[in-house]
Amino acid sequence: MAPRIIELKSRKVIGISQEMSLVDNQTFELWKSFRVRSSEIKNRISENFISLQLFTNGYFDVFNPANRFVKWACVEVGSIENLPHEMSSLTIPGGSYAVFEHKGSVSPQDIFQYIYGEWIPKSKYQLDDRPHFEVLGAKYKFNNPTSEEEIWIPIKTK
Template sequence: MDYLKNCKFTFVKVTNHPLPIIVEQPELILAGLQTTMSLAHNTTMQLWQTLGPLKKLIHNKSNDGSYSVQCYVDNFMSIPFTPETKFVKWAAVAVTTENNIPKELEVLKIPEGKWAVFLYKGTTSDFGKFAQYVYQEWLPSSGYQLDHRPHYEFMASDYLGPNQPDAQEEVWIPII
């Protein structure tokens, strides 16, 4: 977990619900592909299938994991999020520099800041219940507010896949 070496951690007490660790993370540079989509018109699988063969062209990866990034509108928490709500989705890997990125890929810089990092275990079909807990229960009672930075999931190189109940990923929520 070398990617965490420059982060500062704050631990929170444990309850019956999943609680995050609070992390201060420096800027993160990603190389990948993006598309605008909604949950009703979800093209995540196609995005990852397109990125797959291109990953071998990236020679300056900073870790062996993958990043699934969502960029929402600034008023994300003040409007209803429906299956038709559009957002920008990225499939990406972390890189040490934005130089020498294959021309087929784009660069996304995620600004430094504070994050609530949850460990999610389960399938993507069950993720909605988890997200509902995070945004409707944990966040309002946490003392934090949602920040207007990308949200993302980090999947380690041993990630089992989106349909595996034992699959684990880190869910990074931008907070202030």
Template sequence: MTLQPISPARHEDGRTLYLAGFAERFGMNDLSGLPLLWQRFAPHIGHVPGRHGHDSYGVCYNPDEQGGFDYLAGVEVNAGQVLPDGFSTLTLTPQHYAVFEHRGSLQCLKATFDGIFQWLPRSGERQADAALFERYPAGFDPADPDAVMEIWIPLQRK
């Protein structure tokens, strides 16, 4: 099956985000641990000290040449928040982003990412050396065929 590139829903200048949650290292050849990370984190979502807002975030950062990357499943918190043992923190600095919508079950998320990364080289844009993230609204159900979430791809400023 040949996927078609998808266009961004919009471009947006992000703001500083202070995130806290659970983080692990993954490789592109085996992403099976991502749902398990979210399953471990999910019971904490409404109980993270200093939580700010209602969205949850999945952040890919620190990529390497072998396809490895760190991934944080987390929520936004107040800067400098003291957190329970086992939590990781990550600060995202302001970037310019292309924002894409993913509609439907997370089982099809890879197809959306594939479409984004087909769009990117054809768009004239260049990805910035910064974290990309998924933004999940409150109440997001990963199995709901009508669910909507966003993927934020950092772009180099022109």
């Protein structure tokens, strides 16, 4: 599974976020609360949803599923004006990303284990300290074998 290497321009998103770990995974609850309110967001520039992770520097040095990170349920916007109550904005800085096309309902742990455990170490890239995210477009169907999504991993040359 070879990714596309994309040079991303900065993007603005609006959504809600929550600190969690893989052990204390609150992703379902986060998305449930965001989906019912996502129509409140003005200035959307696509119908896609974005699942975004902010990892602390060194998060991947020694993997521990109890390590905390911030997860966002969000959408891309043209501007951050008219921010809905109890929602926040974030700018995703531009830079290089490895974009993996993920199809099917294969366990997310399997695809991420491949990316972080095999592809990155064997590639000419290393992780960069920017947001990691998944683009959930029209073909995304939660836990469905026909689902499709894009996994965006921030990279820089070793």
